[in-house]
Each structure stands twice: as C-alpha cells, then as structure tokens.
Amino acid sequence: xxxxxxxxxxxxxxxxxxxxxxxxxxxxxxxxxxxxxxxxxxxxxxxxxxxxxxxxxxxxxxxxxxxxxxxxxxxxxxxxxxxxxxxxxxxxxxxxxxxxxxxxxxxxxxxxxxxxxxxxxxxxxxxxxxxxxxxxxxxxxxxxxx
Amino acid sequence: xxxxxxxxxxxxxxxxxxxxxxxxxxxxxxxxxxxxxxxxxxxxxxxxxxxxxxxxxxxxxxxxxxxxxxxxxxxxxxxxxxxxxxxxxxxxxxxxxxxxxxxxxxxxxxxxxxxxxxxxxxxxxxxxxxxxxxxxxxxxxxxxxx
Numbered sequence: 001x002x003x004x005x006x007x008x009x010x011x012x013x014x015x016x017x018x019x020x021x022x023x024x025x026x027x028x029x030x031x032x033x034x035x036x037x038x039x040x041x042x043x044x045x046x047x048x049x050x051x052x053x054x055x056x057x058x059x060x061x062x063x064x065x066x067x068x069x070x071x072x073x074x075x076x077x078x079x080x081x082x083x084x085x086x087x088x089x090x091x092x093x094x095x096x097x098x099x100x101x102x103x104x105x106x107x108x109x110x111x112x113x114x115x116x117x118x119x120x121x122x123x124x125x126x127x128x129x130x131x132x133x134x135x136x137x138x139x140x141x142x143x144x145x146x
Numbered sequence: 147x148x149x150x151x152x153x154x155x156x157x158x159x160x161x162x163x164x165x166x167x168x169x170x171x172x173x174x175x176x177x178x179x180x181x182x183x184x185x186x187x188x189x190x191x192x193x194x195x196x197x198x199x200x201x202x203x204x205x206x207x208x209x210x211x212x213x214x215x216x217x218x219x220x221x222x223x224x225x226x227x228x229x230x231x232x233x234x235x236x237x238x239x240x241x242x243x244x245x246x247x248x249x250x251x252x253x254x255x256x257x258x259x260x261x262x263x264x265x266x267x268x269x270x271x272x273x274x275x276x277x278x279x280x281x282x283x284x285x286x287x288x289x290x291x292x
Contacts, residue, residue, distance in 0.1 A: 016161060016284065047242060049199055049242070049244045050244070051196075051197050051244070051246035052246060101246055102197070102244040102245060102246045107202075107230075107231055107233045107234035107237065107241045107242065107243035108241060108242055108243070109237070109239050109240070109241055110201065110202075110239070110240035110241055110242050111239065111240065113242055141284075143199070143282065145201065145240075145242075
C-alpha cells in the first residue's frame, strides 16, 4: 500500500463489490467436505475483507436434512469471513433467507486471511436428501496488506 | 429469477476511503488522545461511516490491557461506528478485523455536522506493545437535511 494517512476518493485500493453464486443441490450437499468457492484468492499481499453475506434458498419440494451451521470461511482455514447462521435456512420446507455480517467476527491472523479465497461450507455433518438450490451473495473489497 | 453467477462492481462507486497509520505511541495514548482519521467535511455536511478495518503489524511485544476500538465524531465524541474487538491489537502476530455494523443509536445532527472522524479505544489504555496499526475507513459525505 503506497499511500497512507490520506483520503482516496476513487477507492483505488479496492472496489467495493458484490458477487453472486448459485449453489445447486449437489453443491449444498457437498459443501461440508468440499467448500464451495465464492471469491477466488486475490494474490500475494492482498486480503479480501467481507462486510456481509446473504443466503437465499429456493425451495425445490424436498427438504434437506442434517447439516450444520452455515459458515463463510477464508479458504483452507476456519477463520470466519462473516458470521454464519443456523442450518434451518437450508432444512426448511419453504423459501428462506439469512444474512451474516462482519460485526462480531473475531480478529484473525493476517496469515490466515491474506491471499485466501472465501468459501461457503457448513459444520457438523453434510446436508442430505434435498433438491433445493441457493443464491449466495457476498459483499467485499480487496485491500493491500503491505 | 435471472440472477446467476455474477460480479456487481457498480456498488460503492461514490464511497471514499481514508487510511491512517498509527504509531505505537499513538496506540498507547489512544484512550486519552483520539487520533483524527478524516477531517470535517465542511458546513452543512456530515460523514456516514459504512465499514472500517484495523490491521496490526506486530513488532516484538504485544499490547496488553486496552479496550474496544471505536470511531467517533471528533469534537462531539458521539459514536460513528460499532466497535472492533481489541484483540486485533493484543495479538502476537499480524492480525486484521473488520466491522460493518451500522449504528442504530440516535445522534443529534449538531453532533455530527461538519465533524471529522477519530479513532479511540474504550475502557483502559493499551500498554507495553510496540507494533503499528493501519486504520481503513470507507465512508460517504452527505448533506445535512434541511
């Protein structure tokens, strides 16, 4: 990062943006063991900072069972990028939605977040049996760390 | 629904970003001497903070004590943001924390109009440490309603 103690009216060190991903039923069932990548790793000396993540389930007629807390992790770590939310958003027999934010995420080791992707996964056990898909949206910015 | 995997980079285009590096001396004094991050925006204007981030660059000695970090309006000391966990500064490694929770409290317009933004810490002074920190704030300047 080359400019300090300054205001930057073009956000030249990162544009605030959002990315939307569609998770199929197979993606949802597999995301505990194979976290689904939402944002690719940004490169050396850069970190993705997330402000909020939303999860919208489009109910397909057969509910998922099992599962656990939905988590947005920095890839390959258990560091939260935004707060997670209860599995009931996935196991409900209806269209549902939930949102996490960065407000109560604990400070993270920069080594666990720099040049890491952001993925969505879940705790406890895999979701099973359902046929719904989900629309996941996450708001973020990429900043320099040096 | 037509939303598919997509990046929306049009949001936040009118936001500003301020960057302020804190020395160890400033961190140690932060409880009694807040540090200005953004100057006052001018008559009949006010600053709205969207989210902010603190990065610790650990040196050799961790900070102890201290309290939550918070952005305030400089002269009125009214809160301008939710707090960031002080753990971001007391680690023994480079660390990062983000907060995007908007304040829900009511603040008199007189307390924020043409008022800059400062960072302070709550509870107790930090002690012992020798690292530096970077404060990044994303914000907008808005007209005072008339």
